[in-house]
Structures are given as structure tokens and as C-alpha cells.
Amino acid sequence: MPTIDPSILSDRPELDLTVPGGENKVLMHSCCAPCSGELIEGMVKAGIDLTIFFYNPNIHPKKEYEIRKSENIRYAEKLNIPFVDADYDVQNWFARAKGMEKDPERGRRCSMCFDMRFERTALYAHENNFKVITSSLGISRWKNMDQINESGLRAASHYEGVEYWTYNWRQQGGGARMYDIAKREEFYKQEYCGCIYSLRDTNEWREFKGREKIQIGEEFYRQKIEEPKQGEGA
Numbered sequence: 001m002p003t004i005d006p007s008i009l010s011d012r013p014e015l016d017l018t019v020p021g022g023e024n025k026v027l028m029h030s031c032c033a034p035c036s037g038e039l040i041e042g043m044v045k046a047g048i049d050l051t052i053f054f055y056n057p058n059i060h061p062k063k064e065y066e067i068r069k070s071e072n073i074r075y076a077e078k079l080n081i082p083f084v085d086a087d088y089d090v091q092n093w094f095a096r097a098k099g100m101e102k103d104p105e106r107g108r109r110c111s112m113c114f115d116m117r118f119e120r121t122a123l124y125a126h127e128n129n130f131k132v133i134t135s136s137l138g139i140s141r142w143k144n145m146d147q148i149n150e151s152g153l154r155a156a157s158h159y160e161g162v163e164y165w166t167y168n169w170r171q172q173g174g175g176a177r178m179y180d181i182a183k184r185e186e187f188y189k190q191e192y193c194g195c196i197y198s199l200r201d202t203n204e205w206r207e208f209k210g211r212e213k214i215q216i217g218e219e220f221y222r223q224k225i226e227e228p229k230q231g232e233g234a
Contacts, residue, residue, distance in 0.1 A: 012041060012042075012045065012177065013172065013173070014045055014046065015042050015045075015046060015172060015174075017042065017043065017046040017048065017167065019048060019132055019165060020132050020163045020165050021131060021132065021163060023131050023132045024047070024048055024049050025048075025049040025051075025130060025131070025132065026043060026048055026049070026050050026051070026130070026132050026133070026134060026165065027051050027053050027121065027124065027125045027128075027130040027132070027133045027134075028040075028043070028050060028051070028052055028053065028133070028134050028135065028136065029053050029054075029055065029117060029118065029121040029133065029134070029135040029136070029137070030052045030053065030054050030072055030135075030136050031056055031117075031135070031136050031137050031194070032056075032068045032071070032072060032136070032187075032190060033068070033071040033072045033074070033075045033182075033185070033187045033188070034178065034179075034181075034182040034187045034188075034189070034190070034221070035136040035137065035139050035140055035178065036052070036072065036075075036136035037075065037177075037178060037181035037182060037185065037187070038139060038169055038174050038175075038177045038178040038181060039134070039136050039139065039169055040052070040075070040076075040079065040081065041177075041181065042169070042174070044079065044081075050081055050082075051081070051082040051083075051084060051130070052072065052076050052081055052082065052083045052084065053084045053086065053121050053124060053133075054069055054072055054073075054083065054084065054085055054086060055086035055087070055089075055117050055120045055121060056068070056069075056117060056194065057087075057088055057089040057090045057092060057093040057116070057117075058093050058113050058116075058117075058194050058195040059194040059195070060090070060194070060195055060196040060199060061196075061216065062088075062090075063216050063217060064190070064194070064216050064217070065088060065090075067188050067216075067217055068188065068190060068194075069085070071187055071188045073085070075185060075187075084124065086120060086124070092116075093113070093116060093195075096112050096113075096116060097109055097112065097113075097195075097197075100112065101197055102197075103197075104201075105142075105193065105198060105201070106143075106144045106147060109195075109197065110144075110147065111147060111150075111151060113195065114137065114147065114148055114151035114152070115151045115154065115155065117135075118133070118135065118151050118152050118154070118155035118156075118164070119155045119158070121133050121135070121155065122155040122156050122158060122159050122162050122164075123159070125156075125159070125162050126159040126161075126162055130162070131161055131162060131163060132162075132163050132164075132165050133152070133155075133156060133162060133163070133164055133165065134152070134164065134165040134166075134167065135148065135152060136169075138166075138168070138169060138170070139169040139170055139174060139175060139178055141170065141175060142193070145168065145170075149164070149166045152164035152166065153166070179221075182221040183221045183222065185221075186220050186221055186222065187220065187221050188217070188219070188220055188221075189219040189220055189221050190219075191214045191219060192214060199214065202214060
């Protein structure tokens with residue numbers, strides 16, 4: 001079981017977390033440290049045996065990918081939580097995205113991206129005796145939770161005995177606590193979803209608004225909680 005400094009969890013509410021099938025072991029696909037913080041702390045306080053699975057071949061450029069991954073590893077090591085570092089596999093992602101380069105966010109390209117990441121998560125779960133998988137992707141208010149859950153359920157259905165947990169982590173103040181944790185840990189603040197096309201679209205939006213383009217590796221959460229701007233999120 002992971003261990004955590006009790007003072008970190010002392011002030012947070014204990015959620016009524018019932019893992020599917022009465023299980024106590026969960027493989028959590030993590031898109032980034034800021035989005036996964038609330039899930040991690042909520043599950044640890046509930047006594048759930050958690051392992052983090054990091055597979056995000058969509059993230060571009062490689063510098064952004066390495067920063068997001070290193071922040072996730074830093075947090076996992078602080079809490080003594082097992083961390084599985086999967087292959088970057090970026091060329092496979094580009095091949096799957098072919099023909100969808102101009103699709104909007106929340107469209108079919110995003111469904112492909114969720115499917116790809118959850119397929120690998122479900123496969124790892126099947127091969128390593130995890131019966132329940134979930135993801136931090138759904139906590140972001142910039143994401144379509146139904147779209148994410150559909151991908152998760154679809155991926156899990158390919159393996160007998162593997163189930164995707166559709167718990168809504170935004171509820172009961174989870175969305176606000178996500179930012180509180182990011183501020184406390186001073187996580188890297190990614191300013192776009194992650195892929196090259198979301199970077200392109202966010203920079204175009206910024207240019208339209210008269211703002212500077214995104215500077216990779218520059219922004220971090222600080223003491224003042226800041227709400228994400230249009231196009232931001234994991």
C-alpha cells in the first residue's frame with residue numbers, strides 16, 4: 001500500500017469510494033500530475049491500493065512530454081506510489097491521427113486518442129492482474145466526461161475480468177481540490193491539452209486574443225490559485 005504524509009490528507013473530506021466489484025486494487029491511467037492529484041489523494045485516503053500508469057503518446061513536443069512525466073514521477077515518489085512508465089510511442093499516435101488533423105477538440109481525434117491510451121492501460125491491467133482501471137482525464141472541465149468514459153468502457157470490454165471505473169472526480173469539490181493540490185505542490189502548469197494540434201489551435205486562439213504564444217516549460221502553479229484559460233487542460 002502507498003504511504004503518504006498524514007498532514008496532507010488531514011483536512012480533505014473522505015469520499016465514499018466504492019471500487020467496482022468490491023476490489024481494492026486500481027490501475028489509474030494518469031495524463032499529468034495536476035489532474036491526477038485529487039484522484040491519488042482521494043484513493044489513498046480511502047485505503048485503495050493504487051498504481052499509476054503513464055502512457056500519453058499524444059503529448060508534443062518531447063520537451064513537454066518529459067516535463068509532464070517528470071512531474072508525475074516526482075509526485076508518485078513523494079507519496080511512495082508505484083509508477084509504470086510506458087512507451088512514448090509517438091509515431092503510432094501520429095499514424096492513428098492521420099486525416100483528423102483539423103478536427104476540433106472533443107471530436108473523433110480525441111476519441112481515437114482516449115481509445116489508444118486506454119487500450120494500452122487495459123492490456124497492462126490484463127497482463128498484471130488488475131481488475132479495475134480508471135483515469136485522471138475525466139476530472140478536467142475542458143473534457144467531455146461521457147466521451148472519456150465511453151473509451152474507457154470500450155477498452156476494458158476487450159479483456160474479461162477488467163472493468164473501467166467511471167467515478168465522477170469533479171463532484172464533491174474534486175475539481176476545486178485539483179487546483180488546490182496543484183498550487184500546494186507547485187506542479188508544472190500545462191497550457192494546452194497536449195497534442196501538436198491542440199498546441200496549434202491554442203496558439204491560434206492566443207494570437208487572435210493578442211496574447212503571446214505558449215512557452216514550453218515556463219508556467220508553474222503558485223500560491224495563488226489560477227483558473228485555466230480557454231484551451232488549457234490535460
